Amino acid sequence: MRTAPKVHRRATLALALTAALTLSGCLGYEGDFARGYQVDEDTLSQVKVGATTKPEALALLGTPSTTSTVGGDAWYYIGQKMQHTLSFMPVTMTDQHVLAVYFDKSGKVDRIANYGMKDGKVFDFVSRTTPTGGSEPDFLKNIMGGLFKFS
Numbered sequence: 001m002r003t004a005p006k007v008h009r010r011a012t013l014a015l016a017l018t019a020a021l022t023l024s025g026c027l028g029y030e031g032d033f034a035r036g037y038q039v040d041e042d043t044l045s046q047v048k049v050g051a052t053t054k055p056e057a058l059a060l061l062g063t064p065s066t067t068s069t070v071g072g073d074a075w076y077y078i079g080q081k082m083q084h085t086l087s088f089m090p091v092t093m094t095d096q097h098v099l100a101v102y103f104d105k106s107g108k109v110d111r112i113a114n115y116g117m118k119d120g121k122v123f124d125f126v127s128r129t130t131p132t133g134g135s136e137p138d139f140l141k142n143i144m145g146g147l148f149k150f151s
Helices: 003-024 041-045 054-061 139-147
Strands: 031-036 066-068 073-084 092-103 109-115
Touching: 041 054, 054 073, 054 092
Parallel strands: none
Antiparallel strands: 031 073, 066 073, 073 092, 092 109
16 A cells, blocks of 8 residues: 555656646747847948948948838838737737938938837738638538539
8 A cells, every 4th residue: 555655646746747847838938029120329320311322321231121212212121129928929019110211313311210100000011911802712602613513
């Protein structure tokens, strides 16, 4: 009868260890982190309106997130501040900023604008779904359509 308490103790210990390992997987990184381009004020102060050229701006600021040629030449540097609470919870955006550098026809900086969340609509730059037109496929409709279709 002395072996029964040892077996019970080992089973309880194994169960507790398994539960602890399982629950530790639910814990994840908690905190704030940055995504995309983060504006460095010292570097930005070196970009002079009317004097800095495109190659100089590229050397100072780096490659832009996106560019536009509609209505003039512009470079956009996009960054976001994100917050992650638990590993199984979605990441939430706490701040979004867009640094826009506009160039004139000669290729020099015309103006610099810094847009934040207050300036516009927040949107996801990388969509995980592709919208499609039409209707949802219906299993019975496909079967019945195949039965009565003569070609």
